[in-house]
Amino acid sequence: MLGMGYRMVSMDRKIDEINDQVRTTEKLYFKPLISVDDLSDKINQLFGNVSIEKISLDNKPNYLKVLVTLYSDRQYHEAKSFDQFMDKLFKAD
Numbered sequence: 001m002l003g004m005g006y007r008m009v010s011m012d013r014k015i016d017e018i019n020d021q022v023r024t025t026e027k028l029y030f031k032p033l034i035s036v037d038d039l040s041d042k043i044n045q046l047f048g049n050v051s052i053e054k055i056s057l058d059n060k061p062n063y064l065k066v067l068v069t070l071y072s073d074r075q076y077h078e079a080k081s082f083d084q085f086m087d088k089l090f091k092a093d
Contacts, residue, residue, distance in 0.1 A: 001032045001052075004046070004089075005033050008029070008065065009031050010029045011027070011028050011029075022057070022059075023055060023062075023070065024055070025053065027050050027053045028051070028053075029052070031049050031050075032049075043076045044076075044077050045077060047080050048079045049069045049071075049081055050064055050068055050069075051066070051069070053065040066089070070081055
C-alpha cells in the first residue's frame with residue numbers, strides 16, 4: 001500500500017483465545033498521500049481510502065476483507081477502479 005501512494009493512518013491488532021485456537025485480528029487503514037500542490041486543484045484520491053482486515057487462526061490466514069471508501073465531494077478527482085486496485089494490490093498484471 002505504501003508503494004501505491006498511500007500512508008498508514010491506523011493499525012490495530014487484537015489476539016483472542018477461542019476454544020483451542022488463537023485468533024489474531026489485524027485492521028489497517030490507509031489514506032492517499034496529499035501534497036501541498038494538490039490543495040490548489042482537485043485532490044487525487046487514487047482508489048479512495050482503504051481498510052484491510054486480516055484474521056488468522058493459529059498464525060494461518062483465515063479471512064481477508066478489503067474495503068475501499070470513495071470521496072464523492074467535488075474537491076476530489078474521480079477514484080480509479082476497484083478492479084485496477086485489486087490488480088495492483090495483488091500484483092496481477
